[in-house]
Amino acid sequence: MRDLIKRVRDELTSTEDTVCLQRAWLVTEAYRRYEDDPTPLKRAKAFAHVLGNMDLDLTSNPILAGNTSSRPRAWMLIPEHGITNDIQVLIENDGLDHILDGRIPQEILDYWRDKSFGGAAGIGHLAVDMDMVVHRGLESLIAEAERCNGDETDPERRIYREAMIISMQAVIDWAARYAKAAEEAARSERDETIRKAYLRIARACRHVPAKPARDLFEAVQAMALTHLAIAIEGHGMSISIGLPDRVLAPFIDDRFEAEQATDLIAAFLLKIAANSFLGRGSKTQAITVGGANHLGEDQSNAITSCFLDAFDLLRIGDPHLFLRWHKGLSDGIKRRAVEMIASGISMPQFINDEPTVEGFISLGISEEDAWDYCVIGCNELGIPGRVMSTATDTIGGTIQYLGLLNETLFELDDPDSIDDMSQLLARLEERMRRRAVEMRRRGANRWRKMAECVPTPFTSSLMHGCIERGRDLLLGMRYWFPGYYERGLTNAINALAAIEKEVFQERRISLGDLIRSMRENFPDEGIRRLLLACPKWGEDDERTDRWAQVLTEMRERVLKEVDALFGHPAHTVCHVVRSLHHVDGRQIAASPDGRPAWTPVADSIGAEMGIGRNGPTAILKSVLKLDYTGCYRGGYNLNLTLPKSEAKPEVILSLVEGFFAQGGQELQINCFDAEMLREAQREPERYRDLVVRVAGFCARFVDLSREEQEELIRRAEALETYR
Structure with missing residues (x-):
C-alpha cells in the first residue's frame, strides 16, 4: 500500500x-x-x-x-x-x-x-461538523x-x-x-x-x-x-477539516493497526490535495489535531500520531497541519512534532490552547464549544459547525495599518503644524474609524447578498442550527461575529517609532521633509538610513514595542464603536497574511520605517525580514507584549526562521514551551539555511521533500515561484546577523 x-x-x-x-x-x-x-x-x-x-x-x-x-x-x-x-x-x-x-x-x-x-x-473559510457526517x-x-x-x-x-x-x-x-x-x-x-x-x-x-x-x-x-x-458546491479557499483525530477516535479498537491507519490517512491527505480549485495553488485546507477538551483532558490519541506520520511521509504543502498545544499534551506527540520541524518539513504549526480558548470565551462562546476550536485557512480560527472563520473579510474588511498611516501623512495640508505624536495619532484614528465604518457597511450588505444569491444548502446542512432555522450558514449559524483581517502592523510600529525619534525627539528631520522624501521614494539615502537605524519591533525594545499596544488599542476603540453603530456582536481580528504582503506592498508608497515604495510589507506579526537582529528570543518577547485575549481573538501568525544547523528538536521544544507558557498564541517555524535553499534552486530534484512555511501557507520549496523562493532565501540570509 x-x-x-x-x-x-x-x-x-x-x-x-x-x-x-x-x-x-x-x-x-x-x-x-x-x-x-x-x-x-x-x-x-x-x-x-x-x-x-x-x-x-x-x-x-x-x-x-x-x-x-x-x-x-x-x-x-x-x-x-x-x-x-x-x-x-x-x-x-x-x-x-x-x-x-x-x-x-x-x-x-x-x-x-x-x-x-x-x-x-x-x-x-469554514469547517463543517464532520462528526455529523461520520456518526x-x-x-x-x-x-x-x-x-x-x-x-x-x-x-x-x-x-x-x-x-x-x-x-x-x-x-x-x-x-x-x-x-x-x-x-x-x-x-x-x-x-x-x-x-x-x-x-x-x-x-x-x-x-x-x-x-x-x-x-x-x-x-x-x-x-x-x-x-x-x-x-464542488462552490466554496473556494480554506475549506478546513476541523478536528479529525477527535472525529475518528471511536474507531481506535483492538483491531487498530497504526501503520495501516497512517497509510489510509496519507491517502486521505492526497485526496484533499487533489482538490482542483485553482489547480496546484494552495487552498490552505487546514487540519487541526491534538488539544484538550473543556475538562482539561488531552484529546491526542493514536490517530493524532498517524496524522503526524502521514504528513511526514508525504511532505506536501496543502493540506497543512496544526497541532493544538496545551500543558497536558502527550510528551510523545510533542517530541514527534518538534522532530518533524527540525527535519525541515515546517509542519505542524503550533497553536496554544489557553489564550485561544480565552479569546473565544470572551466573545460569549460557551466553554465547551470554545474548547472544540480548530484552525481555518492560513491561521484563522473557528469551531467546526458552530463558528466560521473568525476573520472573514467579506463582513469586516482589512485593517492595513501601514497603508492607513501613509494615507494620513499624505493628506496633511501642513505637516509641520503637527506638534507631537498625539496629534498625528488622532488623525490616524479618525481615518481608521472612517474606513472601518465603510468596510462594515459594505461587508454586511455583501454578506446578506451572498446568502440571497449564492446560498450553499449542502454545506449549511452540516452547520449547527441551520436545519432547525431553515437558513443558509451565512445567516443561521449558532454564533456569528463580524471579522477583520489585519496586516502591516510590524511596519506601522517601526514607522511610528521612527517618526517619534527622528521628527519629534532628535528633530533631525521635519515631518514635511519626511513626507516629501516618501513621495519621491527616498531620493536622499541619508534620510532612509536614519529611519532604518531606529529601534525595530522584534528586538525586545520598549521604545518600539510600546507602539504595538498603542495601535492595537486604537483599533479596538474604533471597532467597538463600529460594533455599537451597527448593532453587531463583538468583533474578532486575525492577523493573517498568506501572500498579501506582496499585494499590499505593491499598493503602498515608501513609508516612514524606511521601506522603499512598492516593496512587500512584513509577512507576519513578528520582525520585518532582516530586522530580528537580537535573535528569535527577542522576537518572541516583543510579540508576548501583545494583549491576545483583548486584541487578537481571531488569531495571529508568527513566522520564525531558525538556522538548520542549530535547530535541534530540544531547542525547538524549549522555544515553543517557553513562548506558550507566557501566553503566546501561534508559532510557525522554518528550519533552513540560505545555502540549502540555493542548492534547492539549482538541483530541485534533490529537494522535492523540502516543505517550507510561507506566511500563511505551506508548499514544497521547489514548487514556489522564483519571487517566493528568493524571499525565503533573504529570510535565511538574515539569520547570519545574529548567528
Missing part, C-alpha cells in the same frame, strides 16, 4: 495544470433548466446535476473515492461567482498567469457575464429537515430545507455512483492491491455518507466525499 501511496503522490505533484470545463458546463445547463425556481432550489438542483453527471476519477488515487474535476490539477471553475484567477496563487506559482486564456467557451462567458456574483468562488449520516440529517418542515409555516424556510434535502440526497447518490464505478473497475483490474481497494470503496460508498460509518475506512471515506462536495 505504501508504494501505491508514494506513486499517487509523485504523479499528483508532477502533474501540470490544465482546465476542466465539466462543472462550468453542468452548472450552466442547470441554471438554464431551473431558471424560474427559487434560488436555494436552483442552487441545490445545480449541485445535484453536477454530482450526477461529472466524470468519476478512481484511477489517480484508487484508495478512496472523490474528485472535483476530471483529473487532478484540472482547474474546477465556479462561474456563478466568476471565472478568474487569484492574485495570491499567481504570486506563489510561476506559469499560471494565462492558464484560463482561450480555454473558456464563449457560450459560458456570455451566459454568466451579467449573472456572476463576483470573485472566483464562495466564502469558504449520524446524511439520512439522519435529511430526516431532521423533513421533521422541521412538517410544522413549518414560513415558505422561505420550508424552501431552504427542501434545498438542503435535495443537496444531501445528491451527495448520497454521488457516493452510489462511485460504488458502482468501483465495482466495475474491480472486475477488470489486474493489480490485486488496487482491485481490493476498489472493492473496499464500493462497499463503503454503498453505506457512507448516507449512514453512520462502521469502521475507520468508512469514516475517512465519508469525510473525503463531504470535503470535496463542499468544494
Whole structure:
C-alpha cells in the first residue's frame, strides 16, 4: 500500500495544470433548466446535476473515492461567482498567469457575464461538523429537515430545507455512483492491491455518507466525499477539516493497526490535495489535531500520531497541519512534532490552547464549544459547525495599518503644524474609524447578498442550527461575529517609532521633509538610513514595542464603536497574511520605517525580514507584549526562521514551551539555511521533500515561484546577523 501511496503522490505533484470545463458546463445547463425556481432550489438542483453527471476519477488515487474535476490539477471553475484567477496563487506559482486564456467557451462567458456574483468562488473559510457526517449520516440529517418542515409555516424556510434535502440526497447518490464505478473497475483490474481497494470503496460508498460509518475506512471515506462536495458546491479557499483525530477516535479498537491507519490517512491527505480549485495553488485546507477538551483532558490519541506520520511521509504543502498545544499534551506527540520541524518539513504549526480558548470565551462562546476550536485557512480560527472563520473579510474588511498611516501623512495640508505624536495619532484614528465604518457597511450588505444569491444548502446542512432555522450558514449559524483581517502592523510600529525619534525627539528631520522624501521614494539615502537605524519591533525594545499596544488599542476603540453603530456582536481580528504582503506592498508608497515604495510589507506579526537582529528570543518577547485575549481573538501568525544547523528538536521544544507558557498564541517555524535553499534552486530534484512555511501557507520549496523562493532565501540570509 505504501508504494501505491508514494506513486499517487509523485504523479499528483508532477502533474501540470490544465482546465476542466465539466462543472462550468453542468452548472450552466442547470441554471438554464431551473431558471424560474427559487434560488436555494436552483442552487441545490445545480449541485445535484453536477454530482450526477461529472466524470468519476478512481484511477489517480484508487484508495478512496472523490474528485472535483476530471483529473487532478484540472482547474474546477465556479462561474456563478466568476471565472478568474487569484492574485495570491499567481504570486506563489510561476506559469499560471494565462492558464484560463482561450480555454473558456464563449457560450459560458456570455451566459454568466451579467449573472456572476463576483470573485472566483464562495466564502469558504469554514469547517463543517464532520462528526455529523461520520456518526449520524446524511439520512439522519435529511430526516431532521423533513421533521422541521412538517410544522413549518414560513415558505422561505420550508424552501431552504427542501434545498438542503435535495443537496444531501445528491451527495448520497454521488457516493452510489462511485460504488458502482468501483465495482466495475474491480472486475477488470489486474493489480490485486488496487482491485481490493476498489472493492473496499464500493462497499463503503454503498453505506457512507448516507449512514453512520462502521469502521475507520468508512469514516475517512465519508469525510473525503463531504470535503470535496463542499468544494464542488462552490466554496473556494480554506475549506478546513476541523478536528479529525477527535472525529475518528471511536474507531481506535483492538483491531487498530497504526501503520495501516497512517497509510489510509496519507491517502486521505492526497485526496484533499487533489482538490482542483485553482489547480496546484494552495487552498490552505487546514487540519487541526491534538488539544484538550473543556475538562482539561488531552484529546491526542493514536490517530493524532498517524496524522503526524502521514504528513511526514508525504511532505506536501496543502493540506497543512496544526497541532493544538496545551500543558497536558502527550510528551510523545510533542517530541514527534518538534522532530518533524527540525527535519525541515515546517509542519505542524503550533497553536496554544489557553489564550485561544480565552479569546473565544470572551466573545460569549460557551466553554465547551470554545474548547472544540480548530484552525481555518492560513491561521484563522473557528469551531467546526458552530463558528466560521473568525476573520472573514467579506463582513469586516482589512485593517492595513501601514497603508492607513501613509494615507494620513499624505493628506496633511501642513505637516509641520503637527506638534507631537498625539496629534498625528488622532488623525490616524479618525481615518481608521472612517474606513472601518465603510468596510462594515459594505461587508454586511455583501454578506446578506451572498446568502440571497449564492446560498450553499449542502454545506449549511452540516452547520449547527441551520436545519432547525431553515437558513443558509451565512445567516443561521449558532454564533456569528463580524471579522477583520489585519496586516502591516510590524511596519506601522517601526514607522511610528521612527517618526517619534527622528521628527519629534532628535528633530533631525521635519515631518514635511519626511513626507516629501516618501513621495519621491527616498531620493536622499541619508534620510532612509536614519529611519532604518531606529529601534525595530522584534528586538525586545520598549521604545518600539510600546507602539504595538498603542495601535492595537486604537483599533479596538474604533471597532467597538463600529460594533455599537451597527448593532453587531463583538468583533474578532486575525492577523493573517498568506501572500498579501506582496499585494499590499505593491499598493503602498515608501513609508516612514524606511521601506522603499512598492516593496512587500512584513509577512507576519513578528520582525520585518532582516530586522530580528537580537535573535528569535527577542522576537518572541516583543510579540508576548501583545494583549491576545483583548486584541487578537481571531488569531495571529508568527513566522520564525531558525538556522538548520542549530535547530535541534530540544531547542525547538524549549522555544515553543517557553513562548506558550507566557501566553503566546501561534508559532510557525522554518528550519533552513540560505545555502540549502540555493542548492534547492539549482538541483530541485534533490529537494522535492523540502516543505517550507510561507506566511500563511505551506508548499514544497521547489514548487514556489522564483519571487517566493528568493524571499525565503533573504529570510535565511538574515539569520547570519545574529548567528
